[in-house]
Amino acid sequence: MFVPCGDSVPDLAGCTLLMPAVSVGNVGQLAIDLIISTLNMYKIGYFYTDCLVPMVGNNPYATAEENSTELSINAEVYASPSKKLVALQLRSIFIKYKSKSFCEKLLFWVKSSNCAKVVVLSSSHSYHRNDLQLRSTPFRYLLTPSMQKSVQNKIQSLNWEEMEKSPCIPEIDDSEFCVRIPGGGITKTLYDEGCSKEIPMVILLKFVSEGDNIPDALGLVEYLNEWLQIIKPCCDDPSASALPWKMPSSWRLLFGSGLPPALF
């Protein structure tokens, strides 16, 4: 359930909710971190649930001593009112058998808050690509039927690739075709529930492998930015370096502590 930080429940009507699926390479979560950090979004509440493994730590977006001591938990909601953006960040994995329950609780909250649309940032195993997918862009999108026509038209004008259907049971030759997102965590469940519950939802994903997934996260936020224009380029010069996405301070030591000098 959503629990606000302050005394009153913030009004999220008409906002775009950005959220990650916990998926291969944690790309969606890294992308949400970049968005929260770059836009300096502030915390408006917690999504308190028994579906995620508990964890706590100090403010992952700290920029100075003063703001580094705010406690963070496993599921928090941030806002940027000027851009009508709300971001839900998930920081741990689902407790066994609880992922479906989480999707139901989440979508119930989305419907009751009257969000204009939900954007799910996710990823899928790159080794599952077929020959055509290997030769094309690694980014894909999916829209639920209730997504507004204007968004559909905009996305078509960007020449994006829609996620292809593949055989439901690959081993069987005449198997039905359906959307499969291996390694995507709850992405498929969210999409199916979004379709059946008539929620305007966009899924954006990238085919990735586990490793240093920071470049994948940067790629995914730039893909999102092509459409939502969260941050505008500082100049029109195509040779200028990429958009200024700010990496949060918590991305330090992603691959562990320093090495003992004796190793060398």
Add this chain to the structure above:
Amino acid sequence: MAATFFGEVVRAPCRAGTEDEEEEEEEGRRETPEDGEVRQQLARKREVRLLRRQAKTTLEVSLLEKYPCSKFIIAIGNNAVAFLSSFIMNSGVWEEVGCAKLWNEWCRTVDTTHLSPTEAFCVFYHLKSNPSVVLCQCSCYVAEDQQYQWLEKVFGSCPRKNMQVTILTCRHVTDYKTSESTSSLHTPFLKALKTQNAREPPCCSLLEQPNIVPGLPAAVLSYCQVWKISAILYLCYTDVMKLDLITAEAFKPVLSSRSLKGLVKNIPQSTEILKKLMTTNEIQSNIYT
């Protein structure tokens, strides 16, 4: 999938934990009524129950609803439990008010209705002279799927905002992320995490980014943060996870906190008690005698 040096293709583990999800989806489609029954039985076996051992009954309401408190102190893990046992519990008269009974792969309590003294891994006490001080000694492992149940059974659904919660626990120093090598750190050392509404200052430095804490301590602290309860978690990073004098003594700075100050009487005597506790355990753990 990844190809190894020898040309074999292996399935690379996915850190986003999605392997189980795919299996779970397929399981959902193939699950028979028998599978569902087995799953329900396992869930019942893993339920957390709060008992009143003397009365041999189960608590119908949450522990803190039955025993409202202004101070809740909890030790999670053997060293934190040994510390509280020697310094706090030996400085006053404490009465047992409840006991949590649970089963998981690490904590295999056998009887579902009664608990023998050796199986009492998670016990709650209140101070006889001041029953609004409640203490919990938790030396059993509370699994991920049991942590929220534990919270519900102990804290209930009506959070008390004027409570002060203090949590003591240990983690292995290899979990601590720092730019220098962990082998160069002087262990044990104490770090703290506090909620937004924490009313007292911590007795040591705060845990720096990007370090995180999981498990039951995180579940309790998250609950306090969300429901705006004043709480502090004291985390001892050590390289000895079994019962160890130096590790348990590392919690000593916490005795000067507002919550614990009035509860400890004689520190030198408590230190002696702690040493005895360690020696007793060492003898028991010697497999050659």
